[in-house]
Amino acid sequence: MSAMEQAAEGTVEGHASKSAAAIDRAKAEGRAALVGYLPAGFPSVQESIDAAIELAHNGADIIEIGIPYSDPVMDGSVIQAATTEALASGFRVASVFDVVKAVTDATDAAVLVMTYWNPVMRMGVDEFARRLARAGGAGLITPDLIPDEASEWFEASDRYGLDRVFLVAPSTTPERMAMTVDATRGFTYAVSLMGVTGARAAVDESAQRVVAGAREAGAERVCVGLGVSNAEHVREIAAYADGVIVGTAIVSALRDGGPAAVGRLAAALSGGLAREGHPA
Amino acid sequence: MRLVAENAPEAAAADFTSRAADTNGSGTEPADVFLSGSLRHSPGPYFGAYGGRWMPESLIAALDELEETFEKAKQDPEFVAEIAELNRNYSGRPSLLTEAKRFSQHAGGARVFLKREDLNHTGSHKINNVLGQALLAKRMGKTRIIAETGAGQHGVASATAAAFLGLECVVYMGAEDCRRQALNVARMQLLGATVVPVTNGSQTLKDAINDALRDWVANVQTTHYLLGTAAGAHPFPAMVRFFHEVIGDEARSQILEQTGRLPDAVCACIGGGSNAIGIFHGFLDDPDVELFGFEAGGSGVETGHHAATITLGRPGVLHGARSYLMQDEDGQTVESHSISAGLDYPGVGPEHSYLHDIGRVTYEPITDSEAMDAFSVLCRTEGIIPAIESSHALAGAIKVGKRLAEEGDASEKIIIVNLSGRGDKDVQTAADWFGMLDENGQVRGTTLSTRRPKGFAPNGDEGEENA
Ligand SMILES: Cc1ncc(COP(=O)(O)O)c(C=O)c1O
Numbered sequence: 001m002s003a004m005e006q007a008a009e010g011t012v013e014g015h016a017s018k019s020a021a022a023i024d025r026a027k028a029e030g031r032a033a034l035v036g037y038l039p040a041g042f043p044s045v046q047e048s049i050d051a052a053i054e055l056a057h058n059g060a061d062i063i064e065i066g067i068p069y070s071d072p073v074m075d076g077s078v079i080q081a082a083t084t085e086a087l088a089s090g091f092r093v094a095s096v097f098d099v100v101k102a103v104t105d106a107t108d109a110a111v112l113v114m115t116y117w118n119p120v121m122r123m124g125v126d127e128f129a130r131r132l133a134r135a136g137g138a139g140l141i142t143p144d145l146i147p148d149e150a151s152e153w154f155e156a157s158d159r160y161g162l163d164r165v166f167l168v169a170p171s172t173t174p175e176r177m178a179m180t181v182d183a184t185r186g187f188t189y190a191v192s193l194m195g196v197t198g199a200r201a202a203v204d205e206s207a208q209r210v211v212a213g214a215r216e217a218g219a220e221r222v223c224v225g226l227g228v229s230n231a232e233h234v235r236e237i238a239a240y241a242d243g244v245i246v247g248t249a250i251v252s253a254l255r256d257g258g259p260a261a262v263g264r265l266a267a268a269l270s271g272g273l274a275r276e277g278h279p280a
Numbered sequence: 281m282r283l284v285a286e287n288a289p290e291a292a293a294a295d296f297t298s299r300a301a302d303t304n305g306s307g308t309e310p311a312d313v314f315l316s317g318s319l320r321h322s323p324g325p326y327f328g329a330y331g332g333r334w335m336p337e338s339l340i341a342a343l344d345e346l347e348e349t350f351e352k353a354k355q356d357p358e359f360v361a362e363i364a365e366l367n368r369n370y371s372g373r374p375s376l377l378t379e380a381k382r383f384s385q386h387a388g389g390a391r392v393f394l395k396r397e398d399l400n401h402t403g404s405h406k407i408n409n410v411l412g413q414a415l416l417a418k419r420m421g422k423t424r425i426i427a428e429t430g431a432g433q434h435g436v437a438s439a440t441a442a443a444f445l446g447l448e449c450v451v452y453m454g455a456e457d458c459r460r461q462a463l464n465v466a467r468m469q470l471l472g473a474t475v476v477p478v479t480n481g482s483q484t485l486k487d488a489i490n491d492a493l494r495d496w497v498a499n500v501q502t503t504h505y506l507l508g509t510a511a512g513a514h515p516f517p518a519m520v521r522f523f524h525e526v527i528g529d530e531a532r533s534q535i536l537e538q539t540g541r542l543p544d545a546v547c548a549c550i551g552g553g554s555n556a557i558g559i560f561h562g563f564l565d566d567p568d569v570e571l572f573g574f575e576a577g578g579s580g581v582e583t584g585h586h587a588a589t590i591t592l593g594r595p596g597v598l599h600g601a602r603s604y605l606m607q608d609e610d611g612q613t614v615e616s617h618s619i620s621a622g623l624d625y626p627g628v629g630p631e632h633s634y635l636h637d638i639g640r641v642t643y644e645p646i647t648d649s650e651a652m653d654a655f656s657v658l659c660r661t662e663g664i665i666p667a668i669e670s671s672h673a674l675a676g677a678i679k680v681g682k683r684l685a686e687e688g689d690a691s692e693k694i695i696i697v698n699l700s701g702r703g704d705k706d707v708q709t710a711a712d713w714f715g716m717l718d719e720n721g722q723v724r725g726t727t728l729s730t731r732r733p734k735g736f737a738p739n740g741d742e743g744e745e746n747a
Contacts, residue, residue, distance in 0.1 A: 070613040071486065071598060073493045074336050080480065093610040117334060118596045122611030144597075146340060149332050169338035171500065176340065194338055195498040 017163045018110040018138035019186035022061040023221045023242050031273040032238035034059050035223055036266060037114065037247035038254065039066040040099045041091035042082040049102045051254050054263035056107035059270030062243065063103055064141060067096050067115040074116075074143040076198030078248045082255065093119045097135040104136035112165060112186070114141040120153075129156035139163025139186055147183035157185070165189050168214055170206040177217040187221035187243060188214045192228070199248050200227030203236050211241050234272030244273070319564040319640060325514030328637060330630035333513040334597040339493075342500045347515040349420050354522065359415065366411050367526060370444070371401045375527075377534035377696070382661035383674075387681025389690035393543070394664070394699040395531045395559060404667065404701030405527060405555040406437040406508060412523035414441040417504035424448040424503040428492045430457055430485035430551065431622030431669060432464025433701055434508030439473035441506075449473040452491045454484035457621045464705050482615040485551075485625045489599050509552025510629035513600025517629050521557045528562025531696055539694055545570040545680050548698040549672040550590070550643065551622045553629035555700035560641060570642065573632060574676035576618035577645030587616035588645040589628040590636050603630040619648040619709065622669040622701075650675040652713050655703065667701035668709065674699075 026033035036055040040048050052063050068083035068091050075083070100111050113132060120128045120140070132140070139162040145153065147166055157164045163186030168177055171194060181188055190211050193204035207224050214222045224237045225245030237244045246269055253261040325331050333343060353359040367373040376396040384392045397405035417425055425447050429435030435451040442449030451468055455477040458465050468475050481487040489507075496505040510520040535543055546563050548556035550573040563569040578586035586592070589604050596605035598613060606614040606626035616626040635641040651668060654675035658666050666674060677697045684693040703710065711717050718724050 069611075070481065071490050073490050073599075074338075074497070076494075084481075087612065118598065118605070118607065118613075119611035121596055122607060122609070144334055144336050146333065146335065146337055149334055167337045169336075171338055171341040173341060173344075176337070180337065191338060194500060196494050 016161060017186045019062050019112060019163050019165070020221055022110040023187055023223070026061050026273070027242065030275055032241060032275070033061040033223065033243035034234070034266070034270050034273055035062040035064060035225070035243050035245040036060040036250050037064040037066060037245065038250060038262070039068055039079065039083045039086055040096045041068055041086035041089070042251070042254070043085065044089065045091070045095050045099060047254075047259060049099050051259040051262045052099065052103045053106045054259045055250065055266045056103065056109035058263045058266035059273070060109055060266055062110045062112060062138070063107075064112050064114045064245070064247070065096060065099050065103070067093055067113060067119055069116040069119060072116060074196050076196045076248065078199070078251055078255075079197050082251050093123065094131075097131050097137075100132065100137040101135040110138040111136065112138050112141050112163065114143065117142060117145045125152040126156045126159070129160045129162055133160035133162055137162070139165060141165040141167075141189060143167060147180055150183065154183070167191050168210060170194055170210055172210070172213065174213065174217065177213050181214055181217040181219040184219070187223050188219040189245070190214055190222050190224045190241065192224050192226045195226065197226060197247050199229040199252070203227065203233050207237065208240055231268050231272035234269050238273050238275060244269075317565075319635070320561055322518065322631060324518035327517070327631045327634035330595070330601065330603050330633040331514055331517060332602050332630075333600060334602060335513045335600045336497065338497050339500065339513075342496070343513055343515065345420060346416065346504075346519075349416050350515055350519050353416060353419060362415060363412055363523075367408070371407050371411065372399060373526065374530045374534070375399050377531060377538060379538070380658070380662050383658055384681070386657050386661065387678045387695065388683070388685030390544075390681035390684050390693035390695050391539075391691065392677055392681065393535060393538070393694065393696045394662075395527060395696055397527060397555065397698060397700050398664070398666065398670070398702035402433070402437045402440050403704060404433040404437070405524060405558065405698070406434045406701075407440070408526060408558070409508065409520050409523040409554060410434070410437040410441045410506060413504065413506045413519070414438075414445050414447060417447065417506065418445060420504065422447075422502055422504040424450070424499065425506045426450045426452065426492050426495050426499075426503055427506045427508055428452050428485060428488035429464075429508065430454070430488070430624055431620070431667070431701075432457070432461040432468070432705060433622060433667070435473070435475070436464055436467050436471070438506050438508070439468040439471035442473060443471045450495065451475050452478050452488040452495070454482070454488050455479045456483040457485065457488070457624075460621050460709060461705055463708070484616070484621070486598070486613060486616075486627070493599070508554070510554040510557045510631065511552040511599060511601060511603070511627055517601065517631055520554050521561060521631065524554055524558025525561045527555065527558035527698065528560060531559055531698075532562035535694065535696060541694070542566055542569050543694040543696045544568075544684055545572060545677075545695045546698070547572045547574065547673045547677045547680060547695060549573075549623060549669050549700060550575045550628060550632065551625050551669060552627065553632045555698050557629060557631055559696070559698040560635070564640065570680075571635075571640065572676055572680055573641050573643045574646045574672045575643055576616070576620055576623035576672060577647040577650070578617040578619070580647050581645050585617035586645060587618045587624050587626065589616075589626060590632065590643040591645050593626070593628075595633065598627045601630045603633045604628050604636070619651065619713070620668040620672065622667070623672060644676065646672040646675045652710070654678055655710060656714070664699070665703035665707070666699055667703050668706045670698070670700045673697050
């Protein structure tokens with residue numbers, strides 16, 4: 001049975017997942033995976049593509065492409081400012097598929113789309129999933145969609161073989177952790193702290209606890225995000241998680257120094273990925 | 281043109297039917313609700329295809345805790361008695377039901393009764409919900425409440441409850457609303473609350489809610505988010521309704537007492553829908569009572585400058601619930617417009633979306649100028665200055681009264697209007713609207729005094745030198 005036939009029957013297993021494969025490749029090299037976030041359309045659609053390609057060429061295994069949205073309640077001021085600017089310069093949701101395709105074609109990275117749920121609902125969950133799969137996208141990260149409300153997304157992601165990355169948080173109970181890990185395909189997104197995106201001075205001590213909780217609930221792959229700002233943070237998290245997610249720091253670099261600065265930051269961040277005894 | 285919300289009633293209806301079947305098994309077909317007998321106590325999380333919890337996982341534990349605390353409190357006679365006592369001795373309930381005889385002449389001659397939520401402590405219905413939730417916050421051991429506010433009435437009510445119950449209070453308010461309702465900003469500060477002006481997005485209510493949610497995620501251990509309307513994620517819509525049910529319960533027995541029968545129509549304005557669902561609650565199961573929700577039509581629904589969410593929106597998710605929503609074809613929220621800060625919201629509570637779809641409540645837009653005309657009529661016929669929000673309900677009642685008059689003897693018809701708040705906060709806006717201000721924004725005729733205020737320096741420069 002081909003992957004697509006499996007997908008059609010809703011039997012896609014973890015190993016068919018593009019983002020899981022990217023994490024496993026990193027693991028085989030004795031390191032954690034680097035996951036980098038950039039919003040589509042900031043500062044322009046083309047520059048967001050260029051920056052994402054730079055990110056992938058300088059060590060990112062997975063690229064998260066954010067869809068600018070009018071009401072980004074999980075985002076802090078830096079990402080809000082970037083996505084507001086993208087919307088003000090006329091960003092349209094359908095352009096995200098162009099970004100995904102361009103980055104997928106030009107790099108080996110798995111490309112996930114990170115989106116608040118209403119734009120997906122507005123296009124139609126099935127239609128969105130179909131177009132994302134056709135563009136070569138790996139799946140979706142959904143900050144305001146919990147598995148409890150995701151029945152349409154389960155169907156569509158099974159039909160098109162897409163990853164479903166749900167978030168778990170320091171406040172997540174063991175019951176919800178089990179339910180969410182079970183619903184996930186690709187990797188479990190462990191939110192490091194109670195808060196929104198934004199640079200932080202240190203990695204919150206709760207991050208390691210969330211990862212342990214996810215693993216206890218059976219998660220095979222867990223990546224940590226929120227507040228991860230530099231190679232030191234990356235090194236700390238890489239010691240216990242399968243992947244490290246960086247957002248605000250990359251968006252700041254793009255804002256201040258363009259795609260080239262994103263490449264330099266990615267290279268610096270990847271320096272922190274190696275695990276003890278495994279020089280990358 | 282994509283910033284104009286689309287009118288897609290067919291699409292919306294189709295959406296509804298397809299979703300009703302698959303809303304995680306919790307969808308209730310309209311017919312079932314009628315068969316099961318009552319529309320008055322829908323518990324959530326779903327109202328037909330609407331409602332739910334479209335929220336970050338980080339907040340789910342807090343929503344669970346709130347739901348559990350609320351469900352327990354509702355069954356606890358001590359809690360129920362505590363609320364009743366505060367309603368009576370702090371808010372001043374029951375609020376009056378006043379017949380507006382001179383106003384009636386403008387409403388086709390139908391008898392109009394005003395449910396006087398404007399007489400509550402703090403000047404609007406908002407206090408009902410705030411006292412309930414603030415008590416729940418204490419039960420959960422939280423020491424800090426945060427709130428969003430549009431007109432400032434919910435912020436004032438929250439600041440009041442916080443002062444009264446010894447809680448810390450932070451209120452998020454759109455910078456544009458701070459300007460429109462400056463008096464209420466000062467009131468909140470006098471009550472000891474911190475007001476945070478929000479400069480994101482449209483700088484109105486929806487953006488204030490976004491910032492309140494960001495605060496809540498970061499401080500959920502100590503903080504309760506005291507949402508001010510019957511919207512948002514479960515359990516907020518059902519819980520906020522519960523605390524406002526007193527409006528409908530009182531109105532129903534008061535009208536029976538005063539007229540011996542139920543009204544023909546009940547009118548309320550719709551921002552997020554809390555005052556409306558509170559008064560509708562009393563009459564939802566009386567099929568002969570027509571229920572009307574009046575949305576803000578702004579400059580007119582055809583202009584794109586309005587907040588007529590149900591009239592022109594289509595289902596989507598915002599702030600935690602699936603409901604009608606003003607959105608463009610990309611699913612981006614469209615900015616709403618209304619002269620009334622309290623109605624200037626592009627979403628609406630999920631129970632109203634459901635009541636619209638099953639046809640139990642009729643939702644219609646009222647323009648800024650229709651509302652201000654009704655505002656003026658009430659001032660001059662009844663000696664009551666209404667909130668501009670409530671003026672939308674009054675304008676609607678004028679239309680409903682005229683329609684009822686066509687059906688027969690108008691003096692036999694009875695309309696209840698939920699007068700959700702008083703207009704003190706709106707005096708500046710109204711004075712501006714009616715051309716009562718001079719070019720410096722001062723009320724005409726108030727700058728003629730030749731007496732010098734104490735400490736007045738006749739010459740600015742000299743004054744500075746002296747200082
Ligand atoms: C007096 C008054 N009426 C009505 C509203 C609208 O809110 P809701 O629709 O929740 O009753 C407000 C909101 O600020 C208000 O202050």
